[in-house]
Amino acid sequence: MKRSYLDFFPSAAITFNKNPMSVFNITYSRRIDRPDYQNMNPFEFKLNDYTYSKGNTNLRPQYTNSFGVTHTYKYKLNTSLTYSHVSDMFARILEPEGSVQYQTPRNLATQDVVSMNVTYPFSYKWYSFFTSLTGNYTYYKADFGGNRKINQDVVNGQIYIQNTFKLHKDLTAELTGLYITPFIWEGTFRGKAMGFVSAGLQKNVLKGKGTIKASVDDIFKTMRFRGINDYAGAYSRIDAAWESRMFKINFNYRFGSNQVKAARQRKTGLESEGKRAQNSGGNPGQ
Secondary structure, three states: OOOOOOOOOOEEEEEEEEEOOEEEEEEEEEEEEOOOHHHHOOOOEEOOOOEEEOOOOOOOOEEEEEEEEEEEEOOOEEEEEEEEEEEOOEEEEEEEEOOEEEEEEEEOOEEEEEEEEEEEEEEEOOEEEEEEEEEEEEEEEEEOOOOOEEEEEEEEEEEEEEEEEEEEOOEEEEEEEEEEOOEEEOOOEEEOOEEEEEEEEEEEEOOOOEEEEEEEEOOOOOOOEEEEEEEOOEEEEEEEOOOOOEEEEEEEEOOOOHHHHHHHHHHHHHHHHHHHHHHHOOOOOO
16 A cells, blocks of 8 residues: 555535524545554553454554534534545454454454434523434445455444533532443444443532532443454454442632622623724714
8 A cells, every 4th residue: 555644634614604593514524543552562462361462563544534514503403414434444353363362453444434413402490401312324344355354334323411400509410321322343343232320419619619529420330341243253252341430529629819800801891892882983881
């Protein structure tokens, strides 16, 4: 494959906002993702008695071309449709070699992704929430010769919801959740559904200058990867977990005078009003 130090990565965006309540945005971009050190490190690492991991010194960068259309309705409801084509996509391939198998990053031929995302924030009195819905269609294709072929697709989605409850003027509660349907990871691993539920309490202290927040991430410890890999005659079942359940206490304190900030905001407002009046031939405050 021919390589060069010179390449082009253009990007463009067009916005149609004739009606401020209904705005369309069209985008295009091309980017490059280079392999990191670990993906190219040729030394072997033992994962278990039958599986080893090693890098690939011949790994090439992957290129992504993305096209997107976004519609914003009444400044809140955002709907976007995106198509991405990835060439030489990175993928960790499990290949048998004697009585063991090696997990090695390879360049897949192509990956095509069609994605739709909908986001909407809502607020009413003591309650507010933000939700994001995403649906994807992904197609993977590669041919490394012999029985080492990849030709599979998947439709999956995810939903994220963040709820905020104002229990008191200085006390708020938060409940968030994420759910991901079954998916394909790096071209060959078929992952099962996963997600989490997290919660927290936040209280304003020290006359509103400080905040204390206590939270628990992944309460039910459901954010774990479980999947299977069936490639080139090698079958593997994977169950991976990490320290996703955590209890955290955060304290934030805001320095400075609120009166000074308020005075600056009033000054900025008067200057803006004066400029508008000057442009229209009137006086500030008229």
